[in-house]
Amino acid sequence: MKNRPGIGVCLLIVVGVCLLSAWSTMGATAKRGGTLTVVQGVDISHLDVQSAPGYESVWINMNIHNSLLNLDKDLNIVPDLAKKWEASPDGLTYTFFLQEGVKFHDGTDMDAEAVKWNFEHLLDPKTKAATRVFYTDVTQVEVIDRHTVRVILKEPNYMFPLIVAGYRFGFPVSSPTAFKTLPEQEFRMKPVGTGPFKFQEHVPNDRIVLVRNEHYFKPGLPYLDKVVFKILSDPMTQVSALKAGEVDMLNSVSPELVRVLERDRGVTVLSGLQTTPMVAMLQLTRPPFDDLRVRKAVGCYGTDRREIAEKALLGLAVPLVAMAPVDTKGHVNLEAMCPYDPEKARALLKEAGYDEGNPLRYTIITNNEKAVFANIAVLLKEQYKKLGVETKVEVQDKVTWMTYMVGKNRCQWEQTVEDLASILTVHHNSYISETTAAFNLSCHADTKIDDLYRQIKLAPTAAEQYKIGEVLQRHMLDNMYWTNLTTSPHFKAIRKHVKDFDYQGELKFFVEKVWLDK
Amino acid sequence: MLSTWSAMRDYIIKKLLLLVPTVLAITFLVFSMMHLIPGDPIHLLLGDMYDQRAADELRHEYGLDRPLIVQYISWLGRLAQGDWGRSIFTHRPVLPDILYRLPISLELIVLSMVLALLISVPAGVISAIKPYTALDYAVMTVAMLGVSMPDFFLGILLFLLFSLTLGWLPVQGYVPLTTGVLDNLSHMVLPALALGLARCAILTRLVRASMLEVVKLDYVTTARAKGVVEFLVVNKHALKNALIPTITVVGLQIGFLIGGAIVIEAVFGIPGLGTFGVQGITKRDYQQVQGFILVVALLFVVSNLLVDVSYAYLDPRIHYEDKRQ
Numbered sequence: 001m002k003n004r005p006g007i008g009v010c011l012l013i014v015v016g017v018c019l020l021s022a023w024s025t026m027g028a029t030a031k032r033g034g035t036l037t038v039v040q041g042v043d044i045s046h047l048d049v050q051s052a053p054g055y056e057s058v059w060i061n062m063n064i065h066n067s068l069l070n071l072d073k074d075l076n077i078v079p080d081l082a083k084k085w086e087a088s089p090d091g092l093t094y095t096f097f098l099q100e101g102v103k104f105h106d107g108t109d110m111d112a113e114a115v116k117w118n119f120e121h122l123l124d125p126k127t128k129a130a131t132r133v134f135y136t137d138v139t140q141v142e143v144i145d146r147h148t149v150r151v152i153l154k155e156p157n158y159m160f161p162l163i164v165a166g167y168r169f170g171f172p173v174s175s176p177t178a179f180k181t182l183p184e185q186e187f188r189m190k191p192v193g194t195g196p197f198k199f200q201e202h203v204p205n206d207r208i209v210l211v212r213n214e215h216y217f218k219p220g221l222p223y224l225d226k227v228v229f230k231i232l233s234d235p236m237t238q239v240s241a242l243k244a245g246e247v248d249m250l251n252s253v254s255p256e257l258v259r260v261l262e263r264d265r266g267v268t269v270l271s272g273l274q275t276t277p278m279v280a281m282l283q284l285t286r287p288p289f290d291d292l293r294v295r296k297a298v299g300c301y302g303t304d305r306r307e308i309a310e311k312a313l314l315g316l317a318v319p320l321v322a323m324a325p326v327d328t329k330g331h332v333n334l335e336a337m338c339p340y341d342p343e344k345a346r347a348l349l350k351e352a353g354y355d356e357g358n359p360l361r362y363t364i365i366t367n368n369e370k371a372v373f374a375n376i377a378v379l380l381k382e383q384y385k386k387l388g389v390e391t392k393v394e395v396q397d398k399v400t401w402m403t404y405m406v407g408k409n410r411c412q413w414e415q416t417v418e419d420l421a422s423i424l425t426v427h428h429n430s431y432i433s434e435t436t437a438a439f440n441l442s443c444h445a446d447t448k449i450d451d452l453y454r455q456i457k458l459a460p461t462a463a464e465q466y467k468i469g470e471v472l473q474r475h476m477l478d479n480m481y482w483t484n485l486t487t488s489p490h491f492k493a494i495r496k497h498v499k500d501f502d503y504q505g506e507l508k509f510f511v512e513k514v515w516l517d518k
Numbered sequence: 519m520l521s522t523w524s525a526m527r528d529y530i531i532k533k534l535l536l537l538v539p540t541v542l543a544i545t546f547l548v549f550s551m552m553h554l555i556p557g558d559p560i561h562l563l564l565g566d567m568y569d570q571r572a573a574d575e576l577r578h579e580y581g582l583d584r585p586l587i588v589q590y591i592s593w594l595g596r597l598a599q600g601d602w603g604r605s606i607f608t609h610r611p612v613l614p615d616i617l618y619r620l621p622i623s624l625e626l627i628v629l630s631m632v633l634a635l636l637i638s639v640p641a642g643v644i645s646a647i648k649p650y651t652a653l654d655y656a657v658m659t660v661a662m663l664g665v666s667m668p669d670f671f672l673g674i675l676l677f678l679l680f681s682l683t684l685g686w687l688p689v690q691g692y693v694p695l696t697t698g699v700l701d702n703l704s705h706m707v708l709p710a711l712a713l714g715l716a717r718c719a720i721l722t723r724l725v726r727a728s729m730l731e732v733v734k735l736d737y738v739t740t741a742r743a744k745g746v747v748e749f750l751v752v753n754k755h756a757l758k759n760a761l762i763p764t765i766t767v768v769g770l771q772i773g774f775l776i777g778g779a780i781v782i783e784a785v786f787g788i789p790g791l792g793t794f795g796v797q798g799i800t801k802r803d804y805q806q807v808q809g810f811i812l813v814v815a816l817l818f819v820v821s822n823l824l825v826d827v828s829y830a831y832l833d834p835r836i837h838y839e840d841k842r843q
Contacts, residue, residue: 043797045563045607053565130567185609204608204615205797206692206789232690232787236674240682241689241787399557399802406561406568421566431566438568 030500034516035226037247039238043205043231046188049172050122050129058169059251059509060208060229064105065193067170068096068115069161073502075273075329075424077165081110081173081194091156091460094164098147102217104175105198112143117176119151131171133431134163137457157457158465159427162329166424166507196222196512205231216512223515242267248498248516251509253491255316255372261493268494273327273505274318274487275422278308280364280380281441282483285411288360293352295480298360298415300338302345302387303380309486312375317486322473323429325487327505329462330426330469337477345387360389362414367401370419376485377417391415411443419488422506426469427456433482444481526830530823537819542594544815545808549590552799552807559606559802580606582804593808602812603805605798612809615794620813622692623790626782627775629706630714631768638718639757639764642725646760647752649730657722664719669778673712673785680708690787709786713778717771724767728760735759762829769825773818 044057070080082096102110119141137153164171178192197210208229282289305319322334354360366373377393430453432439452472476482497518602613645657681689693701780792798806
């Protein structure tokens with residue numbers, strides 16, 4: 001028989017590949033233990049799961065609590081504390097079947113009574129729950145048995161499962177016993193949930209420490225012993241600490257630092273879901289933007305969104321005309337409605353009475369929360385200059401800026417640049433764009449918007465909801481009630497040894513499956 | 519001797535009594551200014567979920583709906599009972615937070631001042647005894663660089679070199695002294711250097727200028743004529759007198775150090791009093807700002823008192839008059 005060296009070599013390669021594959025699989029096996037250090041730019045005010053302001057508090061709370069339902073990384077609804085749920089065909093009743101044997105961190109049972117109490121607690125105005133506005137349809141919560149809860153609504157709301165799964169936090173369930181027995185301040189600072197991690201300590205302006213919940217109801221999870229949320233306000237220090245390996249993750253990275261981090265071999269920059277809008281809202285209750293022609297000229301045809309995405313956001317954002325960002329459920333591409341057309345903008349301004357002899361003059365206000373806001377405002381100023389519009393840019397601190405957005409002084413400005421909250425669906429934006437919303441920035445009074453939002457929740461299928469959502473977004477744009485510029489991309493950065501972290505933009509932040517390969 | 523000490527004691531008591539109206543005036547001024555600048559903490563607290571009813575309730579809860587003078591008097595009244603108020607945002611009592619942070623900031627300030635003095639005094643003396651030489655010009659050039667460079671920029675340069683490039687020291691964080699002295703110092707040395715080097719530059723120039731004046735005085739010439747060795751002439755006779763203006767500036771620099779610490783603490787992620795104050799001001803957390811200002815004012819006034827007292831030690835010709843005699 002002839003010697004066949006070729007076959008031998010092939011066999012060797014196959015065996016090598018198999019061994020390599022086996023080795024890499026072994027390497028991918030999740031390991032128990034370790035501390036994950038996550039950097040956040042600002043400290044938390046408190047950790048009351050219903051009212052704590054800011055994403056930083058929400059992200060920490062997501063790892064201390066479970067929601068009734070949740071979202072996977074593709075934003076599909078998945079079970080969490082409710083192992084399944086049923087909706088009545090008329091959209092008026094939702095029944096949640098709870099996981100059994102789940103305990104809160106204080107050792108008490110998570111059962112139907114606890115979920116009922118959480119609904120009542122959320123709906124109590126004294127709680128000042130951030131998501132209360134989404135639950136105003138709830139009229140009754142019934143305990144069917146120890147592990148079944150029924151929620152009855154006053155009118156159909158087919159968005160309800162999505163609200164429970166992912167509007168802001170979703171529906172976090174916390175211990176009624178803790179609320180009733182702990183002093184108010186302690187309950188606010190030491191949340192008691194059912195989540196993978198238990199609250200351990202908060203050292204103001206330094207760190208928040210969570211430790212592993214040994215009795216977590218999901219088998220084998222979490223892998224980490226401890227999660228430390230380290231407060232580092234200086235972006236340069238954040239980046240250096242990550243590069244030096246002193247921390248494992250940056251929870252929010254400014255666009256201008258993305259390229260710096262991408263050059264580091266030990267670091268991965270995560271991005272993807274674009275569910276946050278960058279707005280340049282126009283105030284339509286007072287001159288000059290009470291005139292639709294002026295709004296169209298400036299906010300629609302006179303704004304070069306592509307240039308803003310490229311220059312101010314370094315090509316990391318997507319130009320955005322429609323109200324809902326590109327990865328929000330129900331987004332439609334409405335770019336054709338607002339192409340960059342300076343000629344048309346100039347013509348509209350002339351028609352409205354503004355020309356070289358009588359130029360349009362106004363102030364763009366923004367705040368210093370993110371450096372990019374001021375960059376965008378300056379870029380807009382330059383773009384508008386080409387239309388013959390003279391603007392002044394005023395950068396205020398966040399508290400001063402807020403006095404113009406809510407309360408007695410609201411609607412007392414002309415244009416403002418900011419990025420707003422991340423939204424899961426078109427309907428999710430109702431709380432800041434309905435006529436009655438406190439944060440209805442443009443101060444429009446068009447009740448057709450309210451009606452369209454209502455129609456969305458009354459529509460039984462996603463296709464119908466999207467269709468009405470499109471009508472709503474077109475109506476918004478036709479009237480320039482909402483002026484988007486681009487998406488506001490959200491970046492996180494992790495060291496390579498951080499495994500199985502699912503990036504979910506600003507909407508969710510979970511580390512229950514995360515493990516450290518070191 | 520006894521009368522000297524009793525005069526000193528009276529002087530200190532008088533200064534301490536003066537401290538009360540001074541600190542009160544500062545807190546009143548800051549309180550008024552904080553309320554005059556635009557911004558409402560309740561707006562920030564409620565954010566995009568703002569609701570007029572909830573806002574009114576919160577304003578009432580924190581007493582922000584009362585006239586300003588009533589708010590200030592009420593704060594003073596509570597302060598007299600040891601209640602420094604609660605933060606609007608965290609609901610945490612202000613005093614424990616200050617007591618936790620104060621030693622951290624004090625450690626940073628003391629370390630940076632010690633570093634500054636350790637470098638500036640010898641550098642200033644060497645520069646003065648070898649004036650207009652290459653060494654003098656070199657020291658003065660470095661001092662000029664130190665004065666011109668902002669603290670935060672120096673801080674970033676320091677951690678880029680010592681932490682990222684050389685890997686000798688951590689980039690950020692704070693470890694309490696009780697956990698480990700070495701660990702604590704490894705975290706504090708870069709912030710202290712960043713904060714201290716600018717002070718060091720100012721003090722070097724000052725020590726040099728004072729020394730140049732003092733070494734020309736008759737008593738120094740006499741000491742030299744009597745054959746006292748040069749080392750003793752410089753360090754025992756000249757330096758002690760030359761340090762008087764330096765000590766004055768050290769006292770005044772405490773205020774600048776607190777200001778510098780605010781930035782340095784942010785750059786190095788140190789949970790000190792500076793970040794506490796900045797956070798209070800940016801969020802208009804009035805109670806937090808009042809607590810911060812009270813401590814800073816006290817630190818400033820007390821450090822200046824210590825400076826005054828130290829004059830008597832450094833120059834026996836300075837004494838505090840006993841008017842009863």
